């Protein structure tokens with residue numbers, strides 16, 4: 001869910017010649033390529049692409065298309081988010 005909208009992720013054989021992922025905000029879809037012209041995508045690359053597209057989707061939905069259109073912002077943000085999600089430890093702290 002993003003906001004009150006259920007989003008779906010679709011795996012496609014390929015998206016276009018070079019694309020690895022696309023966010024379609026109007027359709028509430030993230031589309032991920034399983035391969036490109038350079039070959040089969042690894043699970044790690046597909047996961048990185050998903051996080052990247054998720055950042056686009058969130059920015060589009062919070063009314064910041066200016067940031068979503070800025071790949072120089074989206075890519076490092078996605079990398080930091082992926083690292084944090086992969087390494088964080090969270091536990092309930094009782095007061």
Ligand SMILES: [Zn+2]
Pocket residue numbers: 052056071074
């Ligand atoms: Zn992008």
